[in-house]
Structures are given as C-alpha cells and as structure tokens.
Amino acid sequence: MLWVVRDLQQPKWWESALRGSAVLNFPDWREKYKFASRLLYMRYLTGLEDGSTLIQIGESDTEKGVRLMTGKREEAARRRVFANIEALGLNECVSELDNQGFTVLKSALTPDQVERAKAAVLRRVAAETGRVVDPDLSSAEDFRGMQYQHYLIFEDPVFPEILLQEQTLALMHYLLGESCVLSSMGSHFRGPGGLPLALHADGSSVGMTEASLVANCNYALTPYSAENGALLLMPGSHRKNRYPTVGENWMSGEDTIFDVIAENRPAEELDNMTWTPPEGAVTMDIDVGDAVIWHGNTWHGGWRRDALGTRINLAAYFCRSHISTQERRGDDRFPEVFERYADDPRFAQLMGERVFNGWREEGPDFSSAKRNPLGIFD
Numbered sequence: 514m515l516w517v518v519r520d521l522q523q524p525k526w527w528e529s530a531l532r533g534s535a536v537l538n539f540p541d542w543r544e545k546y547k548f549a550s551r552l553l554y555m556r557y558l559t560g561l562e563d564g565s566t567l568i569q570i571g572e573s574d575t576e577k578g579v580r581l582m583t584g585k586r587e588e589a590a591r592r593r594v595f596a597n598i599e600a601l602g603l604n605e606c607v608s609e610l611d612n613q614g615f616t617v618l619k620s621a622l623t624p625d626q627v628e629r630a631k632a633a634v635l636r637r638v639a640a641e642t643g644r645v646v647d648p649d650l651s652s653a654e655d656f657r658g659m660q661y662q663h664y665l666i667f668e669d670p671v672f673p674e675i676l677l678q679e680q681t682l683a684l685m686h687y688l689l690g691e692s693c694v695l696s697s698m699g700s701h702f703r704g705p706g707g708l709p710l711a712l713h714a715d716g717s718s719v720g721m722t723e724a725s726l727v728a729n730c731n732y733a734l735t736p737y738s739a740e741n742g743a744l745l746l747m748p749g750s751h752r753k754n755r756y757p758t759v760g761e762n763w764m765s766g767e768d769t770i771f772d773v774i775a776e777n778r779p780a781e782e783l784d785n786m787t788w789t790p791p792e793g794a795v796t797m798d799i800d801v802g803d804a805v806i807w808h809g810n811t812w813h814g815g816w817r818r819d820a821l822g823t824r825i826n827l828a829a830y831f832c833r834s835h836i837s838t839q840e841r842r843g844d845d846r847f848p849e850v851f852e853r854y855a856d857d858p859r860f861a862q863l864m865g866e867r868v869f870n871g872w873r874e875e876g877p878d879f880s881s882a883k884r885n886p887l888g889i890f891d
Contacts, residue, residue: 587888614751742818
C-alpha cells in the first residue's frame with residue numbers, strides 16, 4: 514500500500530495508519546519526522562510494539578546518522594514524555610496543542626495556591642508603587658492598562674511550587690523536551706482602560722520552526738472574560754511560522770492598533786475607543802486556577818479591561834535549553850530555595866543549573882556538555 518500524506522494536520526489518518534503497514538512518501542524530511550513522531554505517539558497509546566510492521570519510512574544517509582547518534586536517548590525521553598502524558602490523562606490536551614496551538618488545563622492550581630500567589634503579587638505591586646491595589650474595585654485612575662511584575666520565582670515559596678506543577682511540566686516536556694528551562698516567571702497586571710494587547714507570537718524573538726522553541730503557561734489568578742481583559746488566541750496560527758500582519762490584528766474603525774500606538778493618543782481617548790478583535794481569535798473565558806498553555810508560534814493578545822478591578826495572572830515562560838532565557842540564571846542569592854528542592858532534580862534543571870555554559874580559566878571541560886539535548890524530546 515502506498516500513501517502520500519498531503520495534509521498532516523488532519524488527525525484521522527492516525528487511526529487509518531494504525532490498521533496496517535504502509536510506506537509513505539513525503540516532500541521533505543520535516544514532514545516525515547512530524548508524521549513519524551505522531552505515529553509513534555499513537556503506537557504507544559494503542560500498545561503496538563513492532564514499529565516495523567506498522568510503518569516503513571526510508572531515510573537518507575544524513576538522517577540515518579542523526580538517528581544513530583540520538584536514537585537511544587531520544588527514544589527513552591520520548592517514551593517517558595508520552596508515558597507521563599498518558600498517566601496524567603493529557604491526551605486531549607496534546608491533540609489540542611497539535612491542532613489549534615493551545616490548550617486549557619482546568620483547575621491547574623489549587624485555591625490555596627491561587628490565594629498565596631495573588632497575595633504575593635499584590636505585595637510586590639504595593640512595594641513598587643507605594644499603593645495598595647484592590648483587585649476587585651480599582652479604577653483607571655488607580656491603575657490603568659497593563660503592567661508586568663517580573664522575576665517572581667524567588668519572591669515567595671508558592672512560585673517554585675507552581676513551577677513544578679506536574680501537568681504543566683508534562684505538556685512543556687511535550688513541546689520543548691525534558692531539558693527545557695524556565696525563561697521567566699512574572700505577572701501581567703491589567704487594570705481598566707488603555708489599549709488591548711496586540712496579537713503577537715513569542716517565537717518570533719527566537720526564530721519560528723515547526724518544533725516549538727519557546728512555550729507559555731498563563732495561570733488565571735482572577736476570572737478571565739472579555740470585559741475583564743482576558744487573553745485571546747488564534748487557533749492554528751502556530752502552523753503559519755510567521756508574525757501576524759497589521760490587518761490580522763485589533764482594529765478600531767479604520768485604525769489599526771499600531772496606528773493608535775504610533776499617534777500616542779491621550780489616555781482618556783483610549784479608554785473610550787471601541788475595538789474589534791482579530792477575526793477568528795478565541796477569548797479565554799476561564800475560571801480562577803485554570804491555565805492556558807500554548808506553542809511558541811501561536812498568536813495571542815488580550816482584551817482591554819472595561820470592568821473595575823484588575824486581571825492578575827501568573828505567566829511561566831519556558832524555552833529549550835539552548836535558547837537564552839529572559840531572566841538571568843545562575844542566581845546564587847537564594848541557596849535556601851535550591852536546598853529546599855535538593856531532592857527534586859526537576860527544579861535544578863528548570864533553573865538552568867544543568868545547562869552547559871562553557872568553561873573559564875580552568876580550560877576545556879566537555880563533561881557537562883554530555884547533558885546537552887540530543888533530540889526533540891530529550
């Protein structure tokens with residue numbers, strides 16, 4: 514049987530492929546690798562062991578060399594990643610990440626974690642602004658538009674605790690591999706008024722490839738809705754491998770959001786403008802404690818908040834270990850935090866403690882480089 518797969522985004526061919534062996538032709542190795550990765554995942558879920566009777570894929574000498582160099586470690590990592598996804602019941606989330614570029618984890622945080630995280634963010638805001646902000650009743654005069662509270666990982670014990678949330682990490686390992694690291698952890702703090710957040714793609718800053726290089730997790734510490742200034746995402750945009758155009762973004766009448774930004778209009782005028790969201794974008798109308806996770810190429814933005822109060826999130830941004838992190842790693846001012854997680858190797862990995870950063874005056878030492886990832890899931 515000869516199959517030529519033309520649309521790799523349709524999930525139904527997984528089911529067909531599993532019914533018998535097949536030889537597949539692909540226009541280039543990227544599509545072949547993507548198909549093979551998805552098929553191996555489905556083979557794992559169905560318990561089939563003999564991949565050779567399931568699928569035969571020819572490979573070039575170069576591809577064979579890469580497979581021989583990375584095979585055992587990458588295969589072991591892949592099996593761990595998918596076993597964890599299966600154990601945590603995240604198969605549907607993986608399908609959504611593949612097909613629409615984002616997924617929602619319901620009740621990702623406990624009520625206690627939400628309250629502790631929100632209290633820590635509000636303490637930081639009060640310390641930096643000298644004002645106590647009421648998240649339910651603040652007006653535009655108290656707090657207009659969006660601000661970002663950065664570098665929260667060492668601000669309170671709740672943040673390392675949230676960093677290790679197992680469902681989030683399982684999906685980050687699927688998107689970025691087991692060697693991924695935390696790029697930054699902060700809070701977007703949105704009060705009434707101002708502008709909506711323009712549609713953009715985080716991956717544009719590091720390069721857009723089919724395999725995600727960065728990925729985001731956005732925890733809702735207050736309710737999300739359009740009126741409350743919710744996040745919105747564009748389904749399927751992760752496949753475009755490009756930034757949204759001006760015409761694919763927010764519009765106010767004939768004005769694009771970038772026209773309005775460039776004109777530097779007064780705050781009072783911005784507060785009264787009417788905005789049309791990008792066509793096809795989906796508003797994340799989610800509950801407190803829910804989380805949205807998305808591929809680094811996925812277009813996302815946010816509504817202007819029109820209600821009193823503030824929308825508070827916790828944004829955990831991850832990247833592959835060879836990508837420069839937004840926050841500087843190697844911070845040795847908080848040894849007690851690392852001691853607290855001394856028995857959990859995930860924390861040291863996520864904080865970049867195992868990333869090979871070269872040598873100093875002692876000279877060449879490649880021993881640490883052996884930990885560098887050797888594949889998509891490693």
